[in-house]
Amino acid sequence: MADVFEDRLANSYKNLSKEFPAQVDVPPERRFVGFDAYRKAIDSLRPGDVVLLTTHAAFRATHFAYAVEKGVHVFMEKTFAPDPGGVKDIIRIGQEAAKKNLKVACGLMCRHSTARQEIIQRIREGAMGQIQLIRAYRMDPGARMAPYKGKQSELLWQIRRPYFFYWASSGLFIELMIHQVDECCWIKDAWPVSAHGLGGRAADSRDASQNLDTYAIEFTFADGTKAMVNGRNVPNCFNDFSTFVHGTKCAAQFSGNIHAPTVQMYKDQRIAPEHIVWKPPAEKVNPWQAEWNVFLEAIVKDRPHNESHRAALSNLAAIMGRAAVHTGQIVTWDQAMASDFRFCANVAALDYKSPAPVRADAEGRYPVPVPGNWSEI
Structure with a gap:
């Protein structure tokens, strides 16, 4: 398990352990905190294992790329990218996953x-x-x-x-x-x-x-x-x-x-x-479970399964x-x-000392799109 915030990691572990006591096996040495914690968590897996990427869209491509590099199958939650540049990253990394015969499931469960x-x-x-x-x-x-x-x-x-x-x-x-x-x-x-x-x-x-x-x-x-x-x-x-x-x-x-x-x-x-x-x-079977059934069956039976391109285009x-x-x-x-x-071009390099990609004004408020004066495409 990995998180940027130690308190959130602890709460996630506590809640999962309470709900699934027989399945959760994550001792302290496999719980990681930090902007690079995703690397340590994925490094704990064996090739062919599954990683769940459930952070928010800004970090999806960074985490997806490392998972594919390490040869693990991927489930990634929506959304997948905050901007067109991020979408292109997901498409490119998904193509690399396909070359490695890695299975990729994406959290648009209604398709199932x-x-x-x-x-x-x-x-x-x-x-x-x-x-x-x-x-x-x-x-x-x-x-x-x-x-x-x-x-x-x-x-x-x-x-x-x-x-x-x-x-x-x-x-x-x-x-x-x-x-x-x-x-x-x-x-x-x-x-x-x-x-x-x-x-x-x-x-x-x-x-x-x-x-x-x-x-x-x-x-x-x-x-x-x-x-x-x-x-x-x-x-x-x-x-x-x-x-x-x-x-x-x-x-x-x-x-x-x-x-x-x-x-x-x-x-x-x-x-x-x-x-x-x-x-x-x-x-x-509800769609949330059905998407996992299809994903895991594809891994076990080595069937093609890569939803990343379609999910990225949606x-x-x-x-x-x-x-x-x-x-x-x-x-x-x-x-x-x-x-x-891209809203943030250096997201992969962010750490605890980095400035925020968008800054508040003197009243603590953030910029809101004004049609005719806003750009994001």
Whole structure:
């Protein structure tokens, strides 16, 4: 086990040992603290073992590269990169993993939902006609951050609060909605050619982080199909967590609350219980477990399994949408693929004495995207 913070490492070990006492075997000499702790943890493994990369996106490529260098299989949690430069790193390292026959699983578990797999098959067979519109929502009270008071390392303070900084985790929008963006791309079996969006903050916001409160993105695919991805993190509002699909023949629900397999087709475009005409069988294994079953079986039976390229491109689609909102511009897939932009170019060299990649102002608040004056692509 490895962490930058000793208290978090201790808490993680305590909680895992309590929940899985028979499986956890991590004596003190295999618990490492520091920015280089990931190396020591991976060095404790044998070639062919599995490493879980569950830090935030800023460090994913650095840790992934070392794992592949050492010849271990990788499970990595989303998100995978905070910026286009990081996405390119993940793609390149994933290619190296494939050359070594290493298995790579990525935490977009909805791809392993049998209910969703079944409706995808029906979509491919034409049961819904031509897909024209996808609608995805994640709306909840969200989270806010208090100002930085300047009494501790600003870098470490940010790493403890990664969801509030684009360099560290991609920001709250992508952390939460990469799954919905991935679902849209899966439904279309394609990547969007452009993104257009808008967003903002509530007028009374006191949030000191970099996040916006609302994101509304219109993705366009090559055949003209639109995917509308909407996120709102504002308290006391209507909440929603779902994905819907509209074809020329009928509509369907693709996903439900907290990624529930709420999958059903309707007889027409009316989304109502009395119009449901089809549901898949109940899932026997939840997608979080299913992704691990597939991953471990691929290792045991030496089957090809490398999700890194697809996961990286889904991440890039989400970055493209975020950039469209933040910059106020229409951002194309070609622009996103060509971009080498990085929020933090020296992330692999960070240590306890490093300055933070983004600095607070005199009030302890951090820069927020202003469309027309912001760049991240």
